[in-house]
Amino acid sequence: MDDIKYLFGRKIKELRLKKRLSQEELAEMIEIAERNLSKIECGKSFIRAEKIGRLADALGVSPKDLFDFEHQKGLDEIREELINDIQTDNKNLRILYQLYNIIR
Numbered sequence: 001m002d003d004i005k006y007l008f009g010r011k012i013k014e015l016r017l018k019k020r021l022s023q024e025e026l027a028e029m030i031e032i033a034e035r036n037l038s039k040i041e042c043g044k045s046f047i048r049a050e051k052i053g054r055l056a057d058a059l060g061v062s063p064k065d066l067f068d069f070e071h072q073k074g075l076d077e078i079r080e081e082l083i084n085d086i087q088t089d090n091k092n093l094r095i096l097y098q099l100y101n102i103i104r
Contacts, residue, residue, distance in 0.1 A: 006043030007069040013041040015059040015066075029058040 016026050027037040030051055039045035047055060056063045085092040 003043060005040075005046050008046065008066065009041040009043040011066060011069060012037075012047075012055070012059075015061060016041075019059060021058075026055075026058060030054045 016023070019026075021029075023037050023041070024034050027034040030037075030047075031054070032047070032051060036045060040047050052063050052066065056066055059066075082096065086096065
């Protein structure tokens with residue numbers, strides 16, 4: 001799995017952009033320097049624990065949501081998981097096939 005700082009940073013940037021906030025605006029809301037927020041979003045730094053609640057509030061999510069990285073998996077990792085499920089579980093194979101037929 002990718003580095004947690006990198007995944008966390010991507011998640012913060014994604015949520016910030018959804019809220020249409022600039023780095024400057026979000027940094028001000030959570031009382032950190034804009035350059036520090038930039039480092040967090042790039043995965044080069046991590047937010048201090050005491051700021052997580054404030055960050056979650058500013059982004060309109062729960063603190064738990066800040067650490068939900070499931071949708072950020074790479075295509076190779078997704079492909080590998082699907083192939084593994086197809087090869088090992090007939091129930092999952094049937095469900096995946098039904099979903100495939102719905103979306104194609």
